Amino acid sequence: MRHLLLPVLLAATMLAGPAVLSAQEAPSVASPVAGGKPQLGTFGFDETGVDEAVKPGDDFYAYANGGWARNTPMPADKAQWGSYMILRDLTTERLRAIIEAAKADPANKLGQAYAAYMDTARIEALGMAPIQPWLGKIKGLTDRTGYTALVAQANEMGISGPYGQYVWSDDKQPERMVLLIEQGGTGLPDRDMYLSDKPAFAKMREAYVTHLANVLTLAGEKNVRARAQAIMAMETEIAKVQWTREDVSDMAKTYHKFTLAETAQFATPTLDLQAILKAAGSNLTDVIVREPSAVKGIAAIVDKAPVAVLRDQMIVRSLDSLAPALPDAVEAERFAFYDKVMKGTPEREPRWRRGATLVNYMLRDEVAQIYVQRHFPPEYKAVMNDLATNLLAVMDQRIDRLGWMQPVTKAKAKEKLKGFTVRVGYPDKWRDYAGLQVRSDDLFGNVVRSNRFEFRHVVDRANKPTQRWDWYLSPQTVNANATYNRLEITFPAAFLQPPSFDARADPAVNYGAIGAIAGHEISHHFDDQGSKYNEKGVLANWWTPEDLKAFDAAGKALIAQYDAYEPLPGEHVKGEFTLGENIGDLAGLTIAYDAYKRSLGGKPAPVIDGYTGDQRFFLGWAQFWRLKQRDEHLRQALLTDAHSPAIQRTWVVRNLDAWYDAFDVKPGDKLYLEPAKRVRVW
Numbered sequence: 001m002r003h004l005l006l007p008v009l010l011a012a013t014m015l016a017g018p019a020v021l022s023a024q025e026a027p028s029v030a031s032p033v034a035g036g037k038p039q040l041g042t043f044g045f046d047e048t049g050v051d052e053a054v055k056p057g058d059d060f061y062a063y064a065n066g067g068w069a070r071n072t073p074m075p076a077d078k079a080q081w082g083s084y085m086i087l088r089d090l091t092t093e094r095l096r097a098i099i100e101a102a103k104a105d106p107a108n109k110l111g112q113a114y115a116a117y118m119d120t121a122r123i124e125a126l127g128m129a130p131i132q133p134w135l136g137k138i139k140g141l142t143d144r145t146g147y148t149a150l151v152a153q154a155n156e157m158g159i160s161g162p163y164g165q166y167v168w169s170d171d172k173q174p175e176r177m178v179l180l181i182e183q184g185g186t187g188l189p190d191r192d193m194y195l196s197d198k199p200a201f202a203k204m205r206e207a208y209v210t211h212l213a214n215v216l217t218l219a220g221e222k223n224v225r226a227r228a229q230a231i232m233a234m235e236t237e238i239a240k241v242q243w244t245r246e247d248v249s250d251m252a253k254t255y256h257k258f259t260l261a262e263t264a265q266f267a268t269p270t271l272d273l274q275a276i277l278k279a280a281g282s283n284l285t286d287v288i289v290r291e292p293s294a295v296k297g298i299a300a301i302v303d304k305a306p307v308a309v310l311r312d313q314m315i316v317r318s319l320d321s322l323a324p325a326l327p328d329a330v331e332a333e334r335f336a337f338y339d340k341v342m343k344g345t346p347e348r349e350p351r352w353r354r355g356a357t358l359v360n361y362m363l364r365d366e367v368a369q370i371y372v373q374r375h376f377p378p379e380y381k382a383v384m385n386d387l388a389t390n391l392l393a394v395m396d397q398r399i400d401r402l403g404w405m406q407p408v409t410k411a412k413a414k415e416k417l418k419g420f421t422v423r424v425g426y427p428d429k430w431r432d433y434a435g436l437q438v439r440s441d442d443l444f445g446n447v448v449r450s451n452r453f454e455f456r457h458v459v460d461r462a463n464k465p466t467q468r469w470d471w472y473l474s475p476q477t478v479n480a481n482a483t484y485n486r487l488e489i490t491f492p493a494a495f496l497q498p499p500s501f502d503a504r505a506d507p508a509v510n511y512g513a514i515g516a517i518a519g520h521e522i523s524h525h526f527d528d529q530g531s532k533y534n535e536k537g538v539l540a541n542w543w544t545p546e547d548l549k550a551f552d553a554a555g556k557a558l559i560a561q562y563d564a565y566e567p568l569p570g571e572h573v574k575g576e577f578t579l580g581e582n583i584g585d586l587a588g589l590t591i592a593y594d595a596y597k598r599s600l601g602g603k604p605a606p607v608i609d610g611y612t613g614d615q616r617f618f619l620g621w622a623q624f625w626r627l628k629q630r631d632e633h634l635r636q637a638l639l640t641d642a643h644s645p646a647i648q649r650t651w652v653v654r655n656l657d658a659w660y661d662a663f664d665v666k667p668g669d670k671l672y673l674e675p676a677k678r679v680r681v682w
Contacts, residue, residue, distance in 0.1 A: 039498040043608045044505025045619045049626065057669025060659075061650040064622035074628050077350070079343035082627030082646065083499050087478045089353075091371075091494045095476060096356040098370045109438040113362055116443040117324070117355040123443055124327055128220070130444035131318065131326060135219060138314050144270040144303070147310055151271065152279035154314065158451030159321040160184060161314070162271060162298050165280075167458045169466045170288070171255050171539035174485040178257075179280075179287045179462040181273065182248075183294040185238040185302070187212070187316070189342070190640045194239035198570075200635060204341065208232065211337035215316045218330055230309045231316065234301065241297030246577050249642060251484070251529045254290040255539055263287065266295050268303035270310075281459045324358050325447035344632030360476065362438075362450040365431040368475045372426045376475070376493040381424050383503045384496060387510065387595070388422045388489075391518050394595040398682050404550035412542050413526065416487065416535035420522070421468075423490040426475035431457070480517055482524035485537040489521040499623045508605060508613045511596035512589075512620025519595070520588030523682060527583045528555060554681045558582050561679065565648045567634060573644050581643045585652045587682040589621060593658055614662035618653055625650045655679045 038044040051066025062069075074081050102111030128135075134157070141150060151161045162185040170178040188194060188208060193201050212228035221227070247253055258265075266273040266289070273295065277284050289295050302310065319326065323334040332348070339345040348354070360367050399405070399413050436453045438446050461467065466486070473481055475493040482489050491514075498505070501514035524530045531551070534542045543551070559575035562582055566572050575582070596617055605613025627646035629637075634645060643649070653659040654671040655678045665672055 036504050038502050038505040038509075040502065040505070040623075041609075043611075043616065044498070044502050044509035045611075045616060045623055046499075047609070049623070055669060056663035057660075057665035057671055059647075059651075060618070060622055060653055060663070060671060061625065061647045064619055064650070065626045068626050069628060072628065074630070076347040077345060079339065079345040079633035080627055080629040083624055084478055084627070087494065087497055087500070090497070091476055091478060092353055092356050092360075094371060094375055095360050095367055096352055098367055098374070099356055099359050106440075109363055109433060109436065110359060110366055112438045112440040113359045113446055114355055115440040116438075116446050117358055118351065119441070119443070120328065120351070122441065126444075127327055128218075131322065134318060135315060138311055138318065141307060141311050144307060147270050147302070147307070148272045148275050149279070150314065152276045154318070155276065155280065156452050156455045157318075157322070157448050158455070159314070159318050161317065162302060163273065163276075163295065165458075167461045169483075169485045169537075170257075171251065171485050171533070172257070174537040175466050177461045177464050177466055179277070179284060179459065180290055181287055181295060182290045183242050183298060185298045186235045186242070187320070188235070188239075189636065190245065191239040191242040192639055194236045205232070207337060207341045211333065211341075212316055214333050214336075215319050215330075216312060218333060219315050219319060221312070221315070227308075227312050230306070231313045234305050234309055234313065237301045238298055241301065242294050243291045245640065245642070248291065249529065249577070249580070251539060252532055254288075256289050256292050257286055258289055259286045260284055263289070266292075266299055268299045270303040270305075271299045273299070280455075281462065283460070283463050285463050287462075322444070322447060324354065325444040342632060342636055344630030358447075360474075362446070363433055363436075364474045364476070366433055368426060369430055371476050372493050376425050376496070377503070380493075380496050380501070380503050383510075384424050384491060384501065384514070385422070387515055387599075388424070388518055390595045390599055391515060391522060391591055392417060392420060392422075394591050394598060395519075395522055395682070398591065398594065402682070404554075405547055406544045409543050409547045412535055416525065419487045419535055419537075420525075421486070421488045422518075423471065423488060425491070425493045425496070427469050427471045429469040431470070480521055482521040482530065484525060484530050484533045485539065487525065487533075487537050489518065489524075491518070499620075499626070506608060506616055507599055508596060508616035509620035509623075511592045511599070512617040513624045515592035515595055516585075516588040516621050517624070518588070519591035520584040522591065523584050523587030524580065526682070527580045527587070529580055551681070554679055555579055555583065557677075557679045558586065558681075562644060562648065565644070565651075567638065567645045567648065568631060571635060571638050573638065573648055578642055578644045582649075582652065583681055585644075585649050586655055586679060589652060589656060590680075590682055593617060593656065612662065614658055618659055618662055621653065622650050 040046045046068065049065050049068030051062055051070070054063040054066050056063045072081070078085060099110045099114045102108040103115050105111055137153075138150065141147060154161050155165065164182045164184045165179060167177050167179050170176045186194065188204070193204060209228045209232050212231050213224040216224040216227055260274065260277060263274040263277060267275070277287060319330050320334055323331045335348050339348070396414055396417055399410050399417070402410065405413070433453075437449055468486065471490060471492075472483065473479055473490055473492050477492045478494050480489070480491050480495055495501075496514070499513055500517060501510060525533070531543060532539055532541065534540045559579055562573045562575035562578060564572070596613070600613075607613075608616065611619070625646040629645070637645065651671060654673050657675070657678070659665065
């Protein structure tokens with residue numbers, strides 16, 4: 001599964017089966033909706049954000065967005081600020097209005113959940129009392145035999161532990177759901193943060209030990225510094241056996257199916273995966289263990305660790321994981337490390353925003369139904385569907401013209417494309433929360449019950465038929481994604497807003513923004529990971545050796561191009577780690593450009609406000625990537641995010657010939673690439 005962006009935190013129109021148009025059929029025009037003006041500028045692009053002092057060929061991001069960056073302050077409660085975060089904040093404000101309107105109804109779970117979080121007087125009066133029974137269980141652990149049962153209970157409560165788990169369609173049997181187990185056991189976001197000798201990460205490790213000590217203090221513990229260092233020492237050993245980000249993102253390397261009986265091989269006297277699985281659900285017959293050597297290694301390390309260290313780590317994980325349900329001091333401490341230190345964010349978001357986010361997590365489909373009624377006009381769906389259909393038609397044509405792909409592979413690729421489903425706005429069914437108890441006077445209970453409700457929803461789907469109506473992304477999510485083994489691309493309602501999409505904007509801008517994004521998601525099904533899934537969504541090799549060799553050659557050229565980018569002094573983009581997303585950006589923009597031209601039906605594009613159609617297309621792409629980012633957040637993203645930074649994502653234009661013509665880019669310009677060095681994949 002791929003996402004356009006990595007977040008923080010409509011009836012669906014399905015283009016399934018024969019959605020791909022033949023070259024002879026009339027093109028989809030995706031004309032803007034009549035009436036009203038675009039929300040940005042005169043044609044969908046904010047011209048006030050341009051910096052005319054920058055040559056497009058030197059830095060296309062700065063040319064299109066330099067004025068915006070110079071004149072836009074960074075909010076104190078944000079680690080990054082730009083198109084994506086602006087849409088997220090707008091969506092959260094809309095969710096707040098929906099949730100607050102429900103407070104007057106004592107039977108409405110949205111209002112009761114929000115009221116419980118906003119009742120700070122009661123929360124502070126209760127203090128740590130709500131979590132004390134659970135902390136008592138942890139402190140009561142005196143030998144190794146009880147650790148596995150505690151981990152199983154913690155999983156249900158939403159407390160992170162030695163392993164992560166989730167349920168998704170089986171890569172070898174996409175019509176069947178399976179439970180996946182993945183490596184865990186660490187509190188820092190990446191193994192390299194424990195192991196790197198870079199000064200920035202050494203400083204981060206010191207701050208993390210302080211955080212561990214502070215959390216233990218909040219839990220009422222003494223002699224916390226030495227205990228925090230012991231947790232850190234154990235997690236450092238765990239980091240050594242964890243797989244790298246590159247290996248974890250490889251879908252073929254991480255497919256390892258075991259029967260429930262076979263999971264006994266991962267057990268130690270202290271940590272028994274099979275017992276955890278049995279406690280999770282009686283319907284489990286087999287599981288995927290994504291990183292078997294890491295899971296074994298973690299169990300071995302835990303087995304050697306002192307019981308006191310295991311207790312202390314679970315205390316810290318409990319407070320960090322359940323921080324929104326506890327007194328403000330706990331949330332403040334979590335923010336102080338994970339947001340202020342790790343991301344450079346000076347201030348917390350206002351409590352109402354955090355409350356709306358929490359309620360949205362707990363009751364997402366309850367909120368979604370009202371959100372789409374209020375904020376997703378039907379005409380948006382029609383324009384988006386036209387655009388998507390046109391993109392699929394262009395992809396079909398481009399496959400025909402590929403010089404590097406063998407005929408037998410082309411036939412399979414076109415068959416795969418015909419099986420695509422485009423999901424726009426919202427699902428055609430909603431989850432039922434009747435079994436979830438929510439009270440206005442029980443925040444801690446609400447959060448734990450919600451986590452258990454979600455855990456049961458997840459685990460109970462294992463070993464059952466795939467529920468395609470159940471979206472991975474909620475309609476109020478500002479993101480888009482591609483699902484390899486379901487042959488789906490998804491565009492939630494909240495994402496279909498300017499600057500990614502405006503039904504009243506000039507088509508050139510829409511094709512450059514949402515068109516390129518949709519092309520990005522389509523191409524993911526054929527990228528370094530998506531290409532490992534055949535026309536049925538099954539993880540299986542269907543490319544010839546010649547195809548793979550040619551594709552890998554293009555990938556290596558793109559890796560080298562991105563490896564050279566240095567967003568921070570001494571910190572480079574990881575070209576191999578970000579390869580799939582970089583291919584997605586290049587392919588998406590390429591497909592979208594052809595689709596825009598096709599939408600004109602052979603007519604020349606009009607000139608608007610002095611901008612040609614091609615210029616407006618590329619400006620639409622650049623505008624979407626407007627983003628300001630704190631150095632700390634960028635440094636962490638370079639290590640943990642499979643997407644390149646926004647500036648470098650904008651620069652992918654240097655591989656398209658049409659961009660050179662549109663902005664008169666010449667040799668000597670900083671982004672100029674000789675034609676032979678421009679990477680061309682699709």
